[in-house]
Amino acid sequence: MIRFLALLVALLALAPAGAHTRSESHTSWLVDGSSVHLTVSLPDAEARRITHDGRPPNDPQLISYLAPKVGVASGDAPCTSAIKPRAVAAASGYRRVEFLFACPSAKALVLRFAAFFELVPTHVDLAQIQTPSGDFVEQVLTSDQQTIEMDGANGSGLESAGFLTFVKMGVMHIFTGVDHMSFLLGLVLISRRFRDLAFVITGFTLGHSLTLALAVTGVIRPHAEFIDALVALTIALIGVENIAVQARRPGLLALWTGGVLVAMAALRLGGIGLLPPLLLIGAGLFSANYLMVSGHVRDAGRLRLVVTLIFGLIHGFGFAADLLNEAIPRAQLAELLVGFNLGVEIGQLTVVSVLSGSVVLLRRMKLTLPRPMVVDVCAAGLVAIGTYWFVGRSF
Structure with missing residues (x-):
């Protein structure tokens, strides 16, 4: 015994x-026609996960990790990066990175966030989306659901839960x-x-x-x-x-x-x-x-x-x-x-x-x-x- x-x-x-304290990040998506502005916010503790020695990553390291794991697609066509991703000022204890995507069409947009799930399977991303009509939609992204289809983004991640x-x-x-x-x-x-x-x-x-x-x-x-x-x-x-x-x-x-x-x-x-x-x-x-x-x-x-x-x-x-x-x-x-x-x-x-x-x-x-x-x-x-x-x- x-x-x-x-x-x-x-x-x-x-x-x-x-x-x-669970592993989580926050994303803010502003959809303006065929352009999508994305801001990724995360605690310093989450940023340290991407380095092997546990030290805080510098801005280029953080951007290099996030860039291939976030994106937008219009139907089957991926949206291109309109500006170079950049780190911006954030509250104490947090990091923020901004992205801007230009899509070939404003139809059938699909938002993707796949960061940290390979490091922490239970990681969640709390996504807030502002639609072209000015409405705000909130979704919860997990390792099982890493994308948001704008045509179906009409409520919070819990509204459809039983x-x-x-x-x-x-x-x-x-x-x-x-x-x-x-x-x-x-x-x-x-x-x-x-x-x-x-x-x-x-x-x-x-x-x-x-x-x-x-x-x-x-x-x-x-x-x-x-x-x-x-x-x-x-x-x-x-x-x-x-x-x-x-x-x-x-x-x-x-x-x-x-x-x-x-x-x-x-x-x-x-x-x-x-x-x-x-x-x-x-x-x-x-x-x-x-x-x-x-x-x-x-x-x-x-x-x-x-x-x-x-x-x-x-x-x-x-x-x-x-x-x-x-x-x-x-x-x-x-x-x-x-x-x-x-x-x-x-x-x-x-x-x-x-x-x-x-x-x-x-x-x-x-x-x-x-x-x-x-x-x-x-x-x-x-x-x-x-x-x-x-x-x-x-x-």
């Missing part, structure tokens, strides 16, 4: 600090979200009984369902970078709690955890870091009190229901990140929320079932080691991974 869980933790550790598509999106968000799976591993470790596991899963579900609905409906719009960092913090905290309960020394661990977060707030006041000082101080106070209380409660199952509800609120904003970047059809909003939430539940129950089932199977095969040893090793791994992600996303 310890080998299985330790291997799982090791695999999770290989994920980058931005594990939750309930099962939304369910699949939720399932894949869990399966491709290494940080969410890490958190679920921590919930399995902290739960000694099935009743405890039921409490924490219930709290987590209630929390993420609430904030997912609030974010998608526009009631609350979270800051994506802050949410990614807090998701990582929840992973570290669930690992620290496992160690605190096992070692029965919550006071010392609470002091260290709260102290580190307050120290980060002091650094932010000095201009170092990204997270607001008040957010870090609040997180430090919450973390210290949470660890102190959980370490002294004899039956912490019901307490963890409340705490994982709070953690679920944070993860729910993380789940919403996939949807907030897409044009959400208002007529399908209820169907999307129910389907996506159902998919998330199917994904997390699958992960929890596989982990719990593996433990039961190994126990029956008498291949298990003492629980304290397993918890210590895996919890230490979660603390290391969560801290690495949290620091990476905070600075």
Whole structure:
């Protein structure tokens, strides 16, 4: 059992600090008769993917990569480049490249974007198209759909999606979200009984369902970078709690955890870091009190229901990140929320079932080691991974 869980933790550790943030780019297409103006915008992190050493590419390198992977065709005739592609000014942390295509005809135009899919199969491009009539159309381009036919571009990429598509999106968000799976591993470790596991899963579900609905409906719009960092913090905290309960020394661990977060707030006041000082101080106070209380409660199952509800609120904003970047059809909003939430539940129950089932199977095969040893090793791994992600996303 310890080998299985330790291997799982090791695999999770290989994920980058931005594990939750998906790979994406943005394109803006202005169709003016037989001319098409294209602007490609992408984060610096995406641009680094095209170099072998991970360094930011210079402008010629970026243009050389993008040029053969973007284009326009009029029927079977490819459109020619009217000007030399050029890099233009962009917001801090982003890169922008402009293209201009001249087509032999304004009929049957087909827009193509094929960049990054060979590097990251799950990459998405969020395309906004301004038609000659002045209307704006939004589409989502993926490795399976790299072209847009202007004759059929009459709505967002989700308008034609059905309930099962939304369910699949939720399932894949869990399966491709290494940080969410890490958190679920921590919930399995902290739960000694099935009743405890039921409490924490219930709290987590209630929390993420609430904030997912609030974010998608526009009631609350979270800051994506802050949410990614807090998701990582929840992973570290669930690992620290496992160690605190096992070692029965919550006071010392609470002091260290709260102290580190307050120290980060002091650094932010000095201009170092990204997270607001008040957010870090609040997180430090919450973390210290949470660890102190959980370490002294004899039956912490019901307490963890409340705490994982709070953690679920944070993860729910993380789940919403996939949807907030897409044009959400208002007529399908209820169907999307129910389907996506159902998919998330199917994904997390699958992960929890596989982990719990593996433990039961190994126990029956008498291949298990003492629980304290397993918890210590895996919890230490979660603390290391969560801290690495949290620091990476905070600075």
